[in-house]
Amino acid sequence: MAKKTTAKKAAAKKAPKKTKKAKKAKKVASKKKAKKPAPDAPATAAVNSTLKPPPGGAAVRMYRIGHGDCFLIAFAGDNPDKPAYALIDCGYKPGSPAKLKPPTKVADIGANILETTGGFVDVAIVTHEHQDHVNGLTSTNFPDLKVGKVWFAWTENPDDDVANQLRKKFKDRLLGLIDERANLMGLGNNAAAGELDWYLEFELGEEAEKYNGLAHAAAGGKDPAKSANKVAMKYLRECAPQDPEYLYPHEKIRPIPGANGARAFVLGPPRDIDKIDDLDPIGDENFGHEMAAAGAGGTPAGPTTSPFPRRHALPLDQAFTDDKFGDFFEKRYGSSPVPEPGDGKEISSNAVWRRMTADDAMDAGALALAMNNATNNASLVLAFELSKNGKVLLFVGDAQAGNWRSWTDGEFDDGGKTVTATDLLERTVLYKVGHHGSHNATLKGKVGSGRANLAVMAKGDSATEFVAMITAVEAWAHQKPKPDWNHPLPAIKQALVEKAGGRVLQTDSNLPAGPVGAGAAGWQEFISRVTETPLYFDLIIEA
Template identity: 35%
Template sequence: MYRQGLGDCFLISLPRTAGQEPYKIMIDCGVILGTSDAAVKMTKVVDHIAADTKGHVDILVVTHQHWDHVSGFLEADTAFDRLKFDHVWFAWTEDPDNELARRLRQEQSHAISQLRLGASAMRIAGNSDQADDIENLLGFFGVAGSTTEDAMKKAASKGKVRYCDPKDPPLELADPAVKIYVLGPPQDEKALHKTLASASTPETYGLAAYGLAESAADALGPCDDSAPFGAMNAIPYSSARALDFFEANYFGPGNDAPLWRQIETSWLDSSTELALALDSYTNNTSLVLAIEFPDGDVLLFVADAQVGNWLSWQQVSWDVQGRTVKAQDLVSRSIFYKVGHHGSSNATLKKLGIEAMDRLEFAMVPVDHDMAVKKRWGKLPFDAIVAALQTKGVTVLRSDQRPTSVGKDVTITDLYMEINL
């Protein structure tokens, strides 16, 4: 796990028979927008990967379209020239030939455009705090001229592209003898839009702090652009400004205008909810992988998958050499867990997550709490999740903290944390 800041970048080395280089899997490469010297930090990460892999990576996994997972493909572009990738894996949600994926991307693009307009209107209306909140969330999609779409295209140019689906059979490697399963995202629109735990059956270690919609479906659904009143019942704005009653009671003199009486910008109140829903929905499109070893041990990488993605695994299974392998069985046999979404409350399930991981030994949390506080996400990582892991006796490594003592299987430098399993 690299320590570039609030973002993900992992390198997995799977030993092969004597005399051969390990099988290398790289997962994501990014850091949150606003990180100081981001290009320098990401270049150091990629330079180290190039040296460690001798310039060759078997699979590059790009989990989802968020800046803190993909920015490095742009910021460390030159350093990537020293790396060769055989395969590049994306989730099916990035497949240009998938009809549902195309429609979902169009809805996402429309929502981003509307939110950028909404944030600008908020700032003009004097609501700078709410505008900051929306712009922080929009930062997950980059900035003009350097967007997540640009980064995804750059990553796709690195090797042979595969769009992964949970229905796919596992990739079975002969050397090393491992199987790689795709658990998510689901091809179920309802599941993709379920981003928060329900109040009646809370699946997570805490309900989301925002207390907004239970799912992203409502916020991201079709918009009603009609005016609140018909033309026969409305007074044109310019006419109202010319009438003494409205001037006295709604506009007021000078800078003392009672803006709370006006509804011209009230449509902006839903913008924060839409921004949160869009962010969470995109997290829910995360490509989730489980790497299974011959003895049954599993490494679980969930990226930023949220509630709907996790719950969908209950329906996923494969027929492998005459035996049925269930996704939830893979979760229960995990000895390593990449903690979802930097430790957020709605990205790690309780009963079907940590409590089910009977073999769990290590968990890694790519997080930068100080940066999260600056972005007004002060509960990253969520204390209850870290506590639940530690209660099970799991060694928890946070990228933003250097533990006072570690076992012989753990190596820590300023650039990365490494576990030898």
């Protein structure tokens, strides 16, 4: 004992004496350590790789990737110790992850998915070919990813005649817009050209800050098939040992690879070009009359399609000298337009109002917006049923009005029993909200209308469990001058909050503060099923 005491004293003598300054710093540090978190601080869990579904149920991980979609679903598997994993989309709008608090990194999300799944995803699904759904699918973010099966919509099938018509129509529109951009640059209208850049970014997948040079290259013959979006989808295909499966609506009920009892019902997109071009809600499908004719960002939309195929168009700089049509254009749109005459007098064939100015060319933005919306409307729509006649998880991508209306155009044969879209919607307990809560990607409607809409969802026991997930970062969506989008539309957000009793999870928001209306009864049970981290929300769904 004496030796220990002596040694202790000796050590104390060797140790430097603490100054008043050091003692004061220690007290301050001690106070900081003991300080309690603010009452409104979110209760978050440490990020980890565990995603385990309950027996017969599922666990849904909604990644906070930014303004975009990335979901990992763990279904109860054939092997109780190994879930079946489904990855649905992985993309974001550039700049949006930095608007989250704290900011997220897509590489961290990729690493978490690889760790969670052990590097193997049973089925990887792309809903549609837009930047904010696919641009995270790179070898950098997912090195050595292995995939059992890849599911695409039928619109990606190279052997489908209707899909090929859509591809040609899309390419004609895209090349037309690229040409229009070049014309606008030639006219010195950089503002209008920049407007088109914004929309072209969606379709080609390049980041805005890099895009100007690529747009010039595109005008000189860039192949849209080599766009960043196409490259991302190609990488995903190469992660699987076999070709993708192309899914058709109402064709058949598909088992989830590796899952024990879970099945997928394909509701959309419709195999009908007119319905894919049918974009906007009508009548009581609208959430707010003021948005009835609005585009993706809440700005009025123009014509939904161009009336002229590319083969019937002439570049502006060739119109007046063309051997076949030059005289026609000179007489009606020539260099010496005639002012409009007074009332009752014949209008000249070269009236000034026939000419289109550079400012008028801003209308190309309306065509670009229509093209973007048509791509959204070609979204793969899946209703995942956890067990026969059981709970349903509805993932709609960015499906818009025409896609929604088509869900009730067909039925499913389940061993002699008919399953309808209405039946699936009534059993829905989770709705991945369409297009970040945009006005035309959730239909309001009424029960008994015979069409899919929010009012039909979550009936009976499903109503007490219904949860909505909105993939939106409002600080990014609302910034000006771009994008200045109403994502989510307040009327839709409010309707979801009311329907779900407050059980709404949004990418940029903490857990909801409390229940709304009838949500009070099961609120604590809901909270017990949710885990929040800076990287994701997890939601457990019991069988």
